[in-house]
Amino acid sequence: MNNDFNIKSAVVDEKEHIELGKFYFLNNKYDEAIYEFKKVLEINSRNAEAYYNIGLIKEASNLVEEAKEMYLKALHIDPNYKIVRDKFNKLVGIEI
Amino acid sequence: MKKKKQFAVIGLGIFGYNVAVELVKKNMQVLAVDNDNEVVNEISQFVTHALVADATNEKAMEDAGVSDCDSVIISIGENIETSILAMLIVKDLGIRNIVVKSLSQWHSKVATKLGASTVVYPELEMAKRFVDSVVTPNILEQIKISKDYNLVEILAPKKIWGKTIRNSDIRNNYGINIIAIRKQVPIIDNSGQIDVKEEINMVPGPDDEINRNDVLVVIGSEKPLAKLKGIVNE
Structure with missing residues (x-):
């Protein structure tokens, strides 16, 4: 618990929050991962990867509507974000 | 080598068109029939054979090779009478597996009584799934x-x-x-x-x-x- 706290306080920039979020995600700690990706968005609200990552966690949690909303936000920032476009299309039911 | 199954799709509206294309994707032989020249031209690049013919004309159906098919899908969206008539013709040609795309619950009942093997009513099925x-x-x-x-x-x-x-x-x-x-x-x-x-x-x-x-x-x-x-x- 203390270790977690120390890591979190040491992380200050966007990239570090992204990496920490990914680390949590890969260890099935979805709530902690989302917390980190939201921190990224507090620093830079136009970080498309953070939206994608949150969308992916929502999708993995079977929260399809929330996933779509996050993917759309990522696409709004970066319309050429291919993996997001593919995942969004799949959720909406459009065959690629 | 195992012979590929042959299907005929009669009526190339949205449903029939997509059924024909999906069957080809599953490596089936598909004969696509419609009375609209344009849609037949369009689908000809995907299916095994595509031709313009009147589904209510028994001779035209026979000449089209419908009787050689293992299964026939009737997806005529204009009216129930045309669909039923086409189904009876196909039945007379000796086809055992006849799938009818229904336009209403009455259509489903009539088609079942007259010997359709399967009746699909996509709008109703989709509505049920959506509500669920x-x-x-x-x-x-x-x-x-x-x-x-x-x-x-x-x-x-x-x-x-x-x-x-x-x-x-x-x-x-x-x-x-x-x-x-x-x-x-x-x-x-x-x-x-x-x-x-x-x-x-x-x-x-x-x-x-x-x-x-x-x-x-x-x-x-x-x-x-x-x-x-x-x-x-x-």
Whole structure:
């Protein structure tokens, strides 16, 4: 618990929050991962990867509507974000 | 070598067109028939044979080679009479497996009485599925496998997260069997981008654990499944 706290306080920039979020995600700690990706968005609200990552966690949690909303936000920032476009299309039911 | 199955799709509206194209994707031989020159031209690049013909003309259907097909799908969207007439002609040509796309519940009844092997009413089926997905979003899929038994894909109820199948006592409490567990596993690709990959445990054992976000594929009769569905949203 203390270790977690120390890591979190040491992380200050966007990239570090992204990496920490990914680390949590890969260890099935979805709530902690989302917390980190939201921190990224507090620093830079136009970080498309953070939206994608949150969308992916929502999708993995079977929260399809929330996933779509996050993917759309990522696409709004970066319309050429291919993996997001593919995942969004799949959720909406459009065959690629 | 095993002979490819031959299908005829009569009527190339949205449904018929897509059925024909999907059959070709499954490596089937497809004869596509419609009275509209334009749509026949368009589909000719995908299917084995495409031709313009009147489905209510027995000679035209015979000449088109419909009698050589194993199955015929009638998806005429104009009116019930044309669809029924086409079905009777196809039946007279000796086709045993006739699938009719229905335009209404009355159409379904008439087609069944007159010998259609299968009647599909996509609008009604889709409406039912849509309503199910809105009313019970945690029921992901439901397939009727017999009069009394259903196969259901359901999100693991919170009550049994972290428990093994044995400890969840799902069979005793709900009278259903878990036949597979589907889960999304986090991965990272070479570029450092995260993603998920689906893993399916096809033969879950009593000591396999059920976790949050797992999707359970269960089989059971209506009543116990309704009881299980009741706790899914808890």
